[in-house]
Amino acid sequence: MAQKVKLSTIAETLGVSTATVSLALRDSPLVALATRDRIKEQARALGYIYNRRAASLRTSRSGIIGVVVHDIMNPFYGEILKAIESELDRDRQTFILSNHYDSVEKQRNFIETLLQLGGDGVIMSPAIGTPPEDILLAEDNGMPAILIARSIDGLDVPIFRGDDSYGISLATNHLIGLGHRVIAMVGGTDQTSTGRDRYQGYVNALRKANIEVDPGLRIPGPRSKQGGFEAAVHFLSLPQKPTAAVCWNDLVAIGLMNGIARAGLVPGRDVSVTGYDDLEEAAIATPSLTTVWNGQSEVGRSAARALLDKLSGSHEPDGIHLIKPEMRIRQSTGPLKHNGHDAA
Amino acid sequence: MAQKVKLSTIAETLGVSTATVSLALRDSPLVALATRDRIKEQARALGYIYNRRAASLRTSRSGIIGVVVHDIMNPFYGEILKAIESELDRDRQTFILSNHYDSVEKQRNFIETLLQLGGDGVIMSPAIGTPPEDILLAEDNGMPAILIARSIDGLDVPIFRGDDSYGISLATNHLIGLGHRVIAMVGGTDQTSTGRDRYQGYVNALRKANIEVDPGLRIPGPRSKQGGFEAAVHFLSLPQKPTAAVCWNDLVAIGLMNGIARAGLVPGRDVSVTGYDDLEEAAIATPSLTTVWNGQSEVGRSAARALLDKLSGSHEPDGIHLIKPEMRIRQSTGPLKHNGHDAA
DNA sequence: ATAGTTTAAATAAACGATTTAAACGTCGCA
DNA sequence: TGCGACGTTTAAATCGTTTATTTAAACTAT
Numbered sequence: 001m002a003q004k005v006k007l008s009t010i011a012e013t014l015g016v017s018t019a020t021v022s023l024a025l026r027d028s029p030l031v032a033l034a035t036r037d038r039i040k041e042q043a044r045a046l047g048y049i050y051n052r053r054a055a056s057l058r059t060s061r062s063g064i065i066g067v068v069v070h071d072i073m074n075p076f077y078g079e080i081l082k083a084i085e086s087e088l089d090r091d092r093q094t095f096i097l098s099n100h101y102d103s104v105e106k107q108r109n110f111i112e113t114l115l116q117l118g119g120d121g122v123i124m125s126p127a128i129g130t131p132p133e134d135i136l137l138a139e140d141n142g143m144p145a146i147l148i149a150r151s152i153d154g155l156d157v158p159i160f161r162g163d164d165s166y167g168i169s170l171a172t173n174h175l176i177g178l179g180h181r182v183i184a185m186v187g188g189t190d191q192t193s194t195g196r197d198r199y200q201g202y203v204n205a206l207r208k209a210n211i212e213v214d215p216g217l218r219i220p221g222p223r224s225k226q227g228g229f230e231a232a233v234h235f236l237s238l239p240q241k242p243t244a245a246v247c248w249n250d251l252v253a254i255g256l257m258n259g260i261a262r263a264g265l266v267p268g269r270d271v272s273v274t275g276y277d278d279l280e281e282a283a284i285a286t287p288s289l290t291t292v293w294n295g296q297s298e299v300g301r302s303a304a305r306a307l308l309d310k311l312s313g314s315h316e317p318d319g320i321h322l323i324k325p326e327m328r329i330r331q332s333t334g335p336l337k338h339n340g341h342d343a344a
Numbered sequence: 345m346a347q348k349v350k351l352s353t354i355a356e357t358l359g360v361s362t363a364t365v366s367l368a369l370r371d372s373p374l375v376a377l378a379t380r381d382r383i384k385e386q387a388r389a390l391g392y393i394y395n396r397r398a399a400s401l402r403t404s405r406s407g408i409i410g411v412v413v414h415d416i417m418n419p420f421y422g423e424i425l426k427a428i429e430s431e432l433d434r435d436r437q438t439f440i441l442s443n444h445y446d447s448v449e450k451q452r453n454f455i456e457t458l459l460q461l462g463g464d465g466v467i468m469s470p471a472i473g474t475p476p477e478d479i480l481l482a483e484d485n486g487m488p489a490i491l492i493a494r495s496i497d498g499l500d501v502p503i504f505r506g507d508d509s510y511g512i513s514l515a516t517n518h519l520i521g522l523g524h525r526v527i528a529m530v531g532g533t534d535q536t537s538t539g540r541d542r543y544q545g546y547v548n549a550l551r552k553a554n555i556e557v558d559p560g561l562r563i564p565g566p567r568s569k570q571g572g573f574e575a576a577v578h579f580l581s582l583p584q585k586p587t588a589a590v591c592w593n594d595l596v597a598i599g600l601m602n603g604i605a606r607a608g609l610v611p612g613r614d615v616s617v618t619g620y621d622d623l624e625e626a627a628i629a630t631p632s633l634t635t636v637w638n639g640q641s642e643v644g645r646s647a648a649r650a651l652l653d654k655l656s657g658s659h660e661p662d663g664i665h666l667i668k669p670e671m672r673i674r675q676s677t678g679p680l681k682h683n684g685h686d687a688a
Numbered sequence: 689a690t691a692g693t694t695t696a697a698a699t700a701a702a703c704g705a706t707t708t709a710a711a712c713g714t715c716g717c718a
Numbered sequence: 719t720g721c722g723a724c725g726t727t728t729a730a731a732t733c734g735t736t737t738a739t740t741t742a743a744a745c746t747a748t
Contacts (some may be wrong), residue, residue: 006734017698022736032696051486052460053397053406054734057703062397064461073422073640081417094457097416097441113438115407116396141393159406201567229628237385284573286602350704359729366706376726398704399731692746699740704733711728718721 005048014042025050028067060116065307068098068110069149070123075279076296080148083300084123091308093120100127108134115141121307125149128191144310151193151320158310160303160321162294164194167325168201171246171274171292174327176209179336180244180272184217186231186256187248196275202246215243221252222341228252232259234251243271243336246341250275250282250291257285257332272333287331295323349390358386364483367614369394384385392535412442412454413469413493418567419623420640421469424492424622426549428467435652437464444471452478459485465651469493472535480600491649492643495537495664502654504665506638508538511669512545515590515618515636517673520553523680524588524616529562530575530600542620546590561586563594572596576603585621587615587680594626594635596620601629616677631675 003009007018007025014021024031024039031039056062065088069077074145081097088095096114100107107127111134114122121144128136132155138145139157147159175183185202189195206213219234221227228247235245235256247253253275254257257267267273268287275282275291282289306317346351351362351369358365360379368375368383371392375383400406409432413421425441434438440458451471455478458466470479476499481499482489485520491503519527529546533539543562550557563578565571572595579589579600591597597619601611611617612631619626619635626633650661 006732008734019699019737020697022734023697026736030696035696044562047484049456049459051462051734053401053462054703055736057395057397057401057705057734058736060703070417073419075417078417094440094461096438108422111614114395115393117438118395118397140391140741147546225625225628255628261630281569284602286601286605348704351706352704362705362708363730367727370706374726379726395704398733399706401735402706405731504736539690634742690748692748694743694745696743697741699738701738702736706732708731709729712726713724714726715724716722717721 003048004134006051007048010039010042010046010048013046014039015038026212056118056260060118063093064114064117064119064121065093066098066110066119066122067095067124068100068107068122070102070127071099072097073099075251075281076248076277077149077293079279079296080257080300080303083297084304087304087308089302092306102129104129104134105260108137111138114138116141119143120311121145123148123303123307126152128189146303146306146307146310148299149194153193153208158306158317158319158321159193160299160306161323162296162299162325163322164197164325165201165204167276168198168246168296169205170325171290172202172205173209174290175244175272175274175327175333176211178272178333178342181211181336182217182240182242182244183211183213184219184235184238184242185247186219186235186245187221187227187252188223190219197246213344214240214335216240223248223252224259225251225255228255228257229259230255232256232263236260236263236265244274244333245271245276247273250277250279250285250289251288253291253332254281255283257287257289265340267336268332270337273335274333278328282328283330285332290330290333291328293326293328295325298323349392350393350395354383354386354390354392355358355607357390375558376512380567386533399402400462404462406464407437408458408461408463409437409439410442410454410458410463410466411439411468412451412466414446415443416441416469417443419595420621420638421493423623423640424644424647427641428648431645431652437652446471446473448473448475448478448582452481455482459482459487459637463487464655465489467492467651470496472533474584486652489655489656492647493538497537500639500662501558502650502661502663502665504643504650505538505667506640506643507666508541508669509548510635511620511638512542512590513549514669514671515620515634516546517547517553518634518673519588519590519616519618519677520549520555522588522661523578524618524675525680526558526561526586526588527555527588527590528563528579528582529591529659530589531565531571531596534565542592558584560584567592567596569595569599569602572601573603574599574600576600580604580609588677589615589617591617591619592647594621594623594629594633597633597676598625598629599635601631612678613677614681616680618677622672625670627674630674634674634677635672637670637672639669643665 007021011018011021017289024036123146125148145157151159159191221231239270253273262265275289278291278293282291351365355362355365368380443453448471467490468558469492489501493505495503565575587597597617622637626645627636
């Protein structure tokens with residue numbers, strides 16, 4: 001590697017000052033057009049690489065934005081991340097991604113690292129049990145935070161998420177409309193605001209239809225295919241013999257359908273199953289999955305936009321922003337059959 | 345936000361110099377133990393945050409490592425990334441992740457950004473058509489690169505990947521052993537070294553069993569579930585009536601099985617299907633997927649290790665490092681039936 | 689011509705850490 | 719008493735930018 005090329009290298013070879021070079025490269029009108037061109041050309045010729053650490057040391061803007069979610073490989077977050085990525089890209093911001101796997105400690109480490117790097121802001125789907133102090137740590141050090149998907153009590157940072165309660169009630173109503181009365185709710189946890197909202201949506205829909213709510217029909221569990229797959233055994237052995245399941249998300253639903261199929265039943269005919277999120281995969285599952293679109297792309301896009309706006313000093317997008325979910329009806333749900341799920 | 349706390353803040357409140365504080369916080373034996381403790385305590389009390397940009401400006405080590413792959417949401421890369429993450433975490437390195445979606449330009453932008461941020465090194469699965477210069481750009485500017493999963497011709501940076509040719513021949517042999525003779529190869533491209541290697545493995549296995557190779561049985565396509573799903577139509581309408589498919593990866597295989605099921609055939613009975621990678625999902629698919637484990641975790645772990653070693657000046661791990669794949673036999677493959685795939 | 693403007697470029701002081709060489713105080717020992 | 723040695727601390731230079739302030743030169747208007 002040859003000697004590092006810096007502003008002063010360009011300046012010296014051209015016989016101007018570093019100030020002029022700095023301004024020229026950023027196309028400042030303070031530098032004569034001819035000089036600007038000469039400088040830019042030379043920078044290219046020498047293979048100059050802009051040193052952001054030096055610049056941001058001076059300007060205290062790094063162009064770095066952190067994004068931390070439970071698990072970036074989870075397709076639900078994946079779709080949000082894609083939206084965030086394309087929005088940030090447009091503003092030429094670099095983004096640093098991380099999983100917290102619901103470890104508060106891992107999340108705090110990430111926030112600290114981001115602060116050390118001089119991150120301009122952070123978008124996060126907070127880990128379960130995140131203490132408000134951890135968010136305040138960021139805010140107090142001049143790094144604004146935006147929440148997505150999950151909220152934290154007692155904190156008024158802007159948050160963007162789908163309307164979970166409403167969304168789940170859509171799915172539940174759909175099943176009720178098909179004649180189902182014994183409807184289980186599979187997967188997820190009640191430890192997050194999301195979890196409580198979803199359960200509430202399920203309960204509300206049942207109540208409105210005058211169906212008694214049976215807590216025994218709530219089967220919590222991991223929010224993964226594996227989780228759904230494993231829940232199938234429990235589901236099929238419930239004494240109440242549910243004829244339908246409202247699942248936490250598409251992954252759980254697909255896992256559950258696999259588990260049901262493994263037991264010789266046909267999902268969509270013997271048991272109705274709804275998902276949540278409307279991942280790409282939902283449409284090509286067998287049977288294709290009836291689900292609820294949760295506005296992931298919209299959540300990601302607006303969260304990123306909100307952060308960028310905040311950074312550029314425009315308006316303050318505080319408060320909760322709910323995205324309205326929509327029903328997607330496919331083959332995994334069907335009218336109630338009379339003999340319950342031991343049909344086959 | 346209160347006034348920023350820096351080394352000098354600590355120094356002043358304690359009546360020592362910044363040099364002492366700097367050394368103390370890094371536990372240098374040059375500073376008396378009592379002083380060290382006093383300083384660390386004060387740092388904590390004031391909520392001091394280490395400024396990495398300032399430090400790395402001076403030291404030219406940033407603690408940042410870049411990782412760029414085709415698509416971080418692809419579970420194949422996901423498993424590699426998890427391994428990299430845990431290896432880098434151990435060395436307290438921050439890593440910056442990015443997709444290139446096989447856009448050479450996006451990839452080059454990433455490398456440039458990383459250079460600007462002073463990245464210490466980069467681990468990449470290069471985009472299709474990556475010119476060697478793009479890798480050299482990194483190397484020439486003091487940022488060593490390690491390749492994973494895919495190689496680039498005419499470049500001798502270290503690379504870690506599974507032995508694709510061998511792996512696919514395992515799968516093909518398995519099918520041949522079950523009596524299959526008309527075996528299609530579904531998904532992927534021949535534009536990458538990986539693609540050519542895999543096709544070679546398939547061809548080799550057929551030749552060794554004295555089966556004529558029919559190029560019409562090669563169905564290239566996207567490496568996704570969607571791709572496999574869509575390939576099903578083509579597959580089922582081939583005049584050669586294949587009884588088995590060697591798929592590019594598990595995603596394609598699962599998609600293909602879905603497509604086959606949609607057409608009323610039973611994968612594993614009417615048509616045998618093999619995957620590649622052995623993702624978590626393979627075990628819970630219906631039917632469970634016969635596949636080839638491709639050593640993702642091993643690839644990620646050793647690539648990260650190699651980079652860290654290189655950075656700390658130990659040995660040079662140059663050249664190709666092949667990980668040996670292993671067969672995982674499950675329900676999606678079975679003995680040949682006599683009437684081809686129009687059985688049902 | 690002369691003072692007043694504009695325009696273009698240069699000077700020099702930050703930004704917040706690290707690091708080398710030098711300074712300081714204390715002590716032991718001749 | 720004086721000297722070197724040792725353990726501790728510090729002053730000052732440095733990393734590569736940005737930017738407020740100056741300076742210099744070139745026009746303008748009177």
